[in-house]
Amino acid sequence: MAANPQRDFPEAYELCKKFDISDANMEEIVQRLTKEIKMGLAKDTHPRAVVKCFITYVQDLPTGKERGKYLALDLGGTNFRVLLVTLRSETEIDIESKSYVISHTLMEGPGKNLFDFIAECLSSFCKDYHIEKENLPLGFTFSFPLKQVGINKGIMITWTKGFKCDGVVGKNVVELLQDAINRRGDLKVRIVAILNDTTGTLMSCAFGNRNCRIGLIVGTGSNACYVEKTSNTEMLEGYQTSNKPNMIVNCELGAFGDNGVLDFIRTPYDNAVDKQSINPKRQTLEKCISGMYLGELVRHVVVELMGKGLLFKGLDSQAIHEKWRFQTSYISDIESDPEGSYRQAAMIMDQMGIRTHVEKDLACLRYICQTVSTRSAKLTSCVLACLIQKMNTKDCSVGIDGGVYRYHPHYHNLLVENMNKLLKGSAKFELIVSEDGSGRGAALIAAVSV
Template sequence: MINSKRYKTAQARLQKRDSRLIDKYLYSMRLSDETLKDIMNRFRREMEDGLGHGTNPTATVKMLPTFVRSIPDGSEKGDFIALDLGGSNFRILRVKVTQDKKQPVQMESQVYETPDDIIHGSGTQVRALELFDHVAECLGDFMEKQKIKDKKLPVGFTFSFPCAQSNVLEYAAKTGKIILTWTKKFKASGVEGTDVVKLLNKAIKKRGDYEADIMAVVNDTVGTMMTCGFDDQRCEVGIIIGTGTNACYMEEMRHIDQVEGDEGRMCINTEWGAFGDDGSLEDLRTEFDREIDRGSINPGKQLFEKMASGMYMGELVRLILVKMAKEGLLFEGRITPELLTKGKIETKHVSAIEKTKEGLKKCMEILTRLGVEPSDEDCLAVQHVCTIVSFRSANLIAATLGGILSRLKENKGVARLRTTVGIDGSLYKMHPQYARRLHKMVRRLVPDSDVRFLLSESGSGKGAAMVTAWCLTCLKCMLLQKAFSFFLPRNRHFHET
């Protein structure tokens, strides 16, 4: 372990070469406030393109309407199933929402692993459909354990990939959400351009041992916003900062050209991971960002996500360390097969290295496992690299979030914005410095705002249940309206005769 005296000695030695490290490798990752404000303005323009009818087809930030028109108001109640698919693990929840003030929401959940061959599946549609067969199998197992296979509970599905939809209430008719593209680790080809609800219903029907009423399919950002909105009705933004990154927010209907109507608001799924896919961030991408992109399963796509999300952070650090070692600036030039192996440094390692008290000890352990025999100065330098990389991520997210917040402020026409941002995601939760850095930078970029950051303790599944409850309420209103409109003409005709 690096003790206090050794730490000071190593730090003094590091200072002599610190300028070389920063100037040659990390300077381009240090983003000034002016640069971040410029990114914020670029993102605002991308948002406007995504909302516009004429510009949406070519926009990279798609600004997808979700048809969710409000956050929870406290009247929600019922017994629901929530499915949460977005990473290597698939979570199923049973959510009971009551009017009990002491415990309004009761949840039971189980996590199921999604096999890699399904996540990375390619080829025929039959092969790719195994993903939905897997979801149906897990749902059947969960219902069996909950002893609810004989019930037909309403289901909300958190599906964390870009999808287009025409109306949230169409799920009751078993249709409505079209997969646009896979992101993160998923590459189950053969289902892009097809309907999520139809695929899942087909898989459930094929089993034949239970029934499920899929009422809503929502993005995980929407689920996060709705989850936090249940606890704080000022919540009007939802963000995921984990394996991937994305955000949603409540937009004025009058600004959404893709849907009819000008009254009220609607939640927009920004799909900001694709920000920069048109080259608008090219001046900010480093050689390491380009190498990350070339080695990914979707080159040229989700470029902002590759710069900012947790899936790529560890690999980004590894690429930097390899180049520094090759040029003799780390590990006395030693390069091992382990250091050259993709994926050997993970984002969880970056988080461990940046811990205040034990970070340098963890760094020594991690680098020793890679066989590079690090010195104390090496550990300090690597910790510094990790700090710069994670700081850049927090700053980039702060800039895009700043774009959303400034738009909310403009939409409301207020001198000072007061709002709540719901957040979920492993990078935000697990990195020891990330949340503090993000909050601080957001307040610097949008100083005329009071922003509360609310961590989603129960994930986005609870939010999917809230949207499902909202859908049920809307459907009941629609059915009553139809019945009433049908009854009136018949009654009037009877009276006239």
């Protein structure tokens, strides 16, 4: 028999109600986000906007007619990839790729050494495929904070993810890499575009879906980009006279709420997770949505109920009290069990040092997971509905990537259900899993930029 939370575990039910977002709340969030996006786009309010809406300088979407060979470089952490993408037809794309590991010495040493190493790996890859003399265009996915000032010019703002290379912050990273390539003298490659992973996601989907207008990441982090009218992108010099009607805008949406406008839907558990994070009071929306934080929110609720003797009575473990130990992937696993079955939930709690087969407790755990993941999907729905309404489109596709969306068993359906509530039939939409946005998308940006 399916659990009835209000009847079977009323204390947990009351506590989880704090995560509930009503339809009226969702409409209010859409209105508040719309206002923040307008502030990010406008020149006079951009400096104080929390949703920055950076222009990407990508003004051309794929037509599906792009052909030829392009290189892509994907640098987002301790591994980076080099890809050779051959566009043969609208449906036939060949991709060859190789991953390389960046050592701790390179991560913490001079920037020149890092870029020399990347150029060395790029050279080795090109020689393997006999393309070192072809002067191919390259798209560079760089997943670190960057201020873009041109399609192939991005100024490094700060290192993250354990990197701290000297001589890079404040510099144009495209120039640093191009200089490293040129120093070698054994390779002809032109870096024609720099981008982040949301832009790559949009471009990757737009090649096969001509009406793709939004790129969304819901993974460890969360962000979105969308196609805006160039006439609204006031941070672009000459935006009023540009002969290209569109511009992809990187919203940097994770920061929505950093000014307090989301406090009305945040819970004491959000505040606790925020305090223990490495960036307190920043990335407010991301901390309610993304994979880095959802498991930790569940853990806080579980620990509180255990402390009150209301869950896993008489059982305890060191692991359940360890910060960040309860992984977001556990939520997807627990919610994947069929109704009335708690096999995955029991296995995961066993891993967490709590061995139990008490169905009521495992049903309560699943209910907590559902509460946290449903709120994430509702907030993501608000983002997508807001962007669709902002573009005033009647029909569009959304390219999506990230582990939360890919692996949670109900996330897609929750998005569709809640977007339909918000859009009320005003627009048709399709949600599409992006195939390798940071690689294929980078190559496509190179293709439309040359």
